Amino acid sequence: MNKSKFIPVWLVVALLLTVLSACSSKSNDAAPSTAGNSEPSGTASSNPTEQAGAKDGPFTKYDPPIKLSSTLMTQGWASFPAGQSWDNDNLWHKLINDTLGIDVKWAWQVDSSQYNNKMNVTIASNDLPDIMAVTKQQLNQLVDADLVEDMTKVFDDYAMPFLKEQVKSSLMPAQKMALYNGKLMAIPQYSGDPRDSALTLYVRTDWLANVGLSEPKTLDELVKVAEAFAKNDPDGNKKNDTYGLGLLPTFAGGGSMTGFLNGYHAYPGIWLPDSSGQLVYSSTLPEMKNALTRLQVMYKDGLLDREFGTKDFNRLKEDVVSEKVGMFYGTISESATVLIDAMKKNPKAKWKALPLVSVDDQPARPSVPITAGLFYVAKKGFAHPEAILKIMNLFVSKVYGEDGAGKGAENKIYAWVDNAKYAVFPQSPVQAYVKDFNYEAVRDALISGDGSQLPEELKKTYDMVKASDGTDMNGWQQWWIYQTDVSPFEVRANYQKDPNFTVVDSFYGGSTATMDEKAATLATMESETFVKIIMNAASLDEFDKFVANRSKLGGEQIGKEVNEWYAQNK
Structure with a gap:
């Protein structure tokens, strides 16, 4: 589950707005606890929703309480207040026990980098805990072996209304990934609106002024800006120590080259329908070759x-902070993970987020992946599969609120503590990340000058921004994102006005048999070929060889399997 240095959008929104937006996983060096130390769980019975559906609900407390076993992916970056830990002595376990009557015990816990391997061993041994988070490939195995509960009626009966609204409006691609023959066999760990990860273009506008150029509105203009930033001493230090455009040899997250590729209507790593209605792997299309050229x-x-x-995110960040580069692609995350450090280094710098620019008269549409990395399952025969939904409802209500206005949210207690010093949300055994409404709510209140109707959490943000002029670097992020003429959040909001503006992967089947066997090798070949072409270590003819070789080495068969799935699910 390692996602390199990509910082999840929702983490940054939490830092900026004290609310959350999307999720991700990091890694640490924690050792797993002893397996098999969980308490006995509920025993098999008839469908609990049929027994209790009429009187039970999304937040109904079990009486008497129940016990369940689960698994934990520990996160090395997370830290907790004194007295709390990954074990069952933290505030999330207490909240779940006190509010829902559920006593969670870890069957095992392990560092996130080892979680998939540990889960594979658990599945192979058929020693399953009551609930667990699994990958799509592992979910396929469990469903094929009839080892997990059907969650269709469970979701219908127990998902809180706000969660159901979110699934319908922006999380349906993730929901569909858990469907098997029309049955919902897992509850996705929803990772927010896919459009939240769309890239924007960050530019130093003070450098633009120094080199006498306007904000780029086309890709050709972007290249002119890059040339000026590389060759015309944009920082005025009389040294040849800058380059034009910060790019990483990756396809996702801050700094990735996908924003540039999208300007050529090239969409790496995803499947899209062609004119015949068949899905094609978009990395192999002519638009990609044009962009690489x-x-x-x-x-x-x-x-x-x-x-x-060989660059990675940290090195790109160092270049931005040390003022070696004044233009790069990023998500809304980089407004806090990169720019705040850059501003502390040079408070006079002026940054602005712009929408992606296009090579022609067609708008550049950001491409985004399907956002569901993990799936929560209940083992076959577990008496209370609805416990997954009850815990998820509790998580959503405490972190986001009961509705789009943030009613009832207690983010500063159950997500980030002590001004984001401690991240306590990963302690919850079930999590979900839904669409962030909070930027628009605070922005509109600031425009109207009336924050009286905002929930308490957002009213604090409103008051802070209202009282700030952006000169205090400790509050610069919060102030800057609400300056709508420069804000990446405003760019994202404009992207989201048209639900069809972003380009979303049309294949949400997770994995096919040949993908399981060949995908990693093909992905490595793709990345290495593209990097060599860009660095002029390979000719452009290598792109055509890549397309042909990919097809021979499994790509053609993967395409057949993808389209067999598509014929049944489109």
Whole structure:
């Protein structure tokens, strides 16, 4: 589950707005606890929703209480207040026990980097806990072996109204990934609106003024800006120490080259319908070759870092902070994870987020992945599969609220504590990340000048922004994102006005048999080929060879399997 240095959008929204937006996992060095130390769980019975559905509900407390066993993916970056830990002595376990009458015990816990391997062993041994988080591939195995409960009626009966609204409006692709023959066999760990991860273009507007250029509105203008930033001393220090465009050799997250590729209507790593109605792997289309051609020229001309092929997120961040680069692609996350450090280094710098720019008269549409990395399942025969939904409802209500206005949210208690010093939300055995409504709520209140109707959490943000002028770097992020003429949140809000504006992967089947066997090798071949082409270590002819070789080495068969799935699910 390692996601490199990509910082999840929802984590940053939490830091900026004291509410959450999306999820991700990191890694740490924690050792697993001894397996098999869980308390006995409920025993098999007839469908509990049929027994209790009429009187039971999304937050009904079990009386008498129940016990359940689960698994835990520990996160090395998380820290907790004194007296709390990953074990069952933290505030989330207390809240779940006190509110829902559920006593959660860990069957095992392990570092996130080892979680999938540990889960594979658990599945192979058929020693399953009551509930667990699994990958799509593991879910396929469990469903095929008839080892997990059908969650269709459970979701209908127990998902809180706000969660159901979110699934219908923005989380349906994730929901569909858990459908098997029309049955919902798991509850996705919803990762927010896919559009939340769409890239924008960050630009130093003070550098633009220094080189006498306007904000780029086309891709050709972006290249002109990159050339000026690389060659015309944009920082005015009389040194040749800058380059034009910050890019990483990745397809996701801050700094990735996907924003540039999207400008050529190229969408790496996803499946899209062609004119015949068949799904095609978009990395193999002519638009991708056109984009790589332009990047190769930019590299030859010195507009990209000479070490492009080996850069990672931290090195790009260092370049931004040390003022070696004044333009890069990023999500809303980078407004806090990168720009705040850059502003502390140079408070006079001026940054602005722009929408993606296009190579022609068609708008550049950001491509986004399906957001459901994990799925919560209940083992076959567990008496209370609805416990998954009850805990998820509790998580959503405490972190986001009971509705789009944030009613009842207690984010600063159950997500981030002590001004975001401690991250306590990962202690919950079931989590979900839904659409963030809070930027628009606070923004509109600031425009109207009336924050009286905001929930308490958002009213604090409103008051802070209202009282700030952006000169205090401790509050700069919060102030800056509400300046609508420069804010990446405003760019995202404009993206989301049209539900069809972003390009979403049309294949949400998770994995096919040949993908399981060949996908990693093909992905490595794709990445290495593209990087070599950009760095002029391979000719453009290598793109055509890549397309042909990918097809021979499993790509053609994967395409057949994907389209067999598509014929049944479109």
